[in-house]
Amino acid sequence: MTTSTSPTSSSSPLAERLAAVREGVADAARAAGRSPEELTTIVVTKFHPASLVRDLAALGVRDVGENRHQEAQEKAAELADLDLRWHFVGQLQGKKARQVRRYASVIHSVDRPSLVDALRMDDVPDLDVFVQLNLTDDPGRGGVADGDLEPLVEHVLAAGGLRLLGVMAVAPLDEEPARAFERVRLASERVRRLAPDAAAISAGMSQDYREAVAAGATHLRIGTAITGNRPSLR
Numbered sequence: 001m002t003t004s005t006s007p008t009s010s011s012s013p014l015a016e017r018l019a020a021v022r023e024g025v026a027d028a029a030r031a032a033g034r035s036p037e038e039l040t041t042i043v044v045t046k047f048h049p050a051s052l053v054r055d056l057a058a059l060g061v062r063d064v065g066e067n068r069h070q071e072a073q074e075k076a077a078e079l080a081d082l083d084l085r086w087h088f089v090g091q092l093q094g095k096k097a098r099q100v101r102r103y104a105s106v107i108h109s110v111d112r113p114s115l116v117d118a119l120r121m122d123d124v125p126d127l128d129v130f131v132q133l134n135l136t137d138d139p140g141r142g143g144v145a146d147g148d149l150e151p152l153v154e155h156v157l158a159a160g161g162l163r164l165l166g167v168m169a170v171a172p173l174d175e176e177p178a179r180a181f182e183r184v185r186l187a188s189e190r191v192r193r194l195a196p197d198a199a200a201i202s203a204g205m206s207q208d209y210r211e212a213v214a215a216g217a218t219h220l221r222i223g224t225a226i227t228g229n230r231p232s233l234r
C-alpha cells in the first residue's frame with residue numbers, strides 16, 4: 001500500500017496528530033461524563049508558518065490561537081480567504097488592543113482594567129473575551145491576581161462592547177494540573193455569580209488537557225500535540 005505524504009492527506013503526520021488529539025479530547029470528555037460537543041479545541045499555531053494553518057484548515061480546523069500580535073496579524077491577513085476564528089491567547093499591550101480586535105474573534109487574555117478600556121470600540125459588534133486568572137505569584141506570567149478577579153469582571157461588565165465568555169488560565173509548571181484546574185473551576189463559579197452566562201473555561205494545553213476537561217474546561221488551547229514541535233524562537 002502506498003501512503004501519501006501530502007500534509008492534508010489523512011495519513012500525514014499532521015493529520016494523524018490532529019486525529020489523535022481529537023480522539024483524546026473525546027475520550028477525556030466521556031471519562032468526565034461530558035459530551036465532546038461541549039468542547040472547542042483551539043489549535044495554537046504560534047511560531048508556525050501560515051502554510052501550516054492552511055493545512056489545518058483543510059483538515060477541518062476552524063479555531064486557531066496565536067499569542068503575539070504581529071505574527072497573528074500577518075497570518076490572519078495571509079489566510080483571509082479561509083473561514084477561521086482567530087483566538088488571541090497571549091499577553092496584550094494596551095496600544096495593540098484595537099489592532100487585535102480587527103482580526104481576533106476572541107481574546108482570552110484580558111487581565112487588567114486598562115486593557116478592557118483599550119479594547120472598547122464604538123460601532124462594532126461585541127467582542128468575545130475571557131478574563132485570564134494568574135495561578136502563580138509571578139505578575140509577569142500574565143493574568144489577574146486571584147484577589148482582583150471580581151473587580152476585573154465587574155469592569156468588563158460595566159464597560160459595554162465586550163461579551164464575557166468566562167475565565168482563562170494556564171496551569172503553573174510546578175503544580176499538579178488537576179489541582180490548578182480545580183482552582184480555575186472555583187474561580188469560574190465566582191465569575192458566574194457576577195455574570196451567570198460567563199460559564200466558559202479556557203484551560204488545558206498539550207500536556208494537561210485531560211485534567212482540564214475533567215475540571216470543566218470548555219475551550220482547550222492545544223499547540224504542539226497537534227502542530228509538532230514549534231520552530232525555534234525567532
Ligand SMILES: *Cc1c(COP(=O)(O)O)cnc(C)c1O
Pocket residue numbers: 044046067089090170205206207221222223224225
Ligand atoms: C503556546 C500556548 C498554548 C499551547 O501550548 P502547547 O503546550 O503547545 O499545547 C496554550 N495557551 C497559551 C496561552 C499558549 O501561549
